Amino acid sequence: MLEKTTRVNYLFDFYQELLTDKQKKYMEMYYLEDFSLGEISEAYGVSRQAVYDNIRRTESMLESYEEKLHLYEKFEERKQLVEQLEDFLKQQNGEVPNPIIESLKELD
Known part of the structure; x- marks a missing residue:
């Protein structure tokens, strides 16, 4: 429910x-x-x-x-991609460039 x-x-x-x-x-x-x-x-x-x-x-x-x-479907896909990008950057650099990631999150 x-x-x-x-x-x-x-x-x-x-x-x-x-x-x-x-x-x-x-x-x-x-x-x-x-x-x-x-x-x-x-x-x-x-x-x-x-x-x-x-x-x-x-x-x-x-x-x-x-x-x-398909607005909700695309929203969910973008959210997953941002999370994957965040994880990837953490693995590469140990940190995430917060302003870029936060800007992407705020687009939706």
């Missing part, structure tokens, strides 16, 4: 600008602020089922965007 939550949070970070305001708010409340479906439904005056359906549809949309654009 934690893996799914982490993945959805990353997908949300990458693709939230493609969502409606309502979708963004439900996702923020549910995934980032840890509101329950009932709490969200009370806040918006809709049924718990309506909130659940909206969140599930939004998750599907995020996955669909990822299938087409």
Whole structure:
């Protein structure tokens, strides 16, 4: 479950600008602020089922965007490459040129 939550949070970070305001708010409340479906439904005056359906549809949309654009996949690949580069430089020099590595990390 934690893996799914982490993945959805990353997908949300990458693709939230493609969502409606309502979708963004439900996702923020549910995934980032840890509101329950009932709490969200009370806040918006809709049924718990309506909130659940909206969140599930939004998750599907995020996955669909990822299938087409691969932003999360590329992010993970870059992160691994930076870690490998960091390890390689440590083996070569015993230290890492921090400003360069840190700049690469901050690109994402």
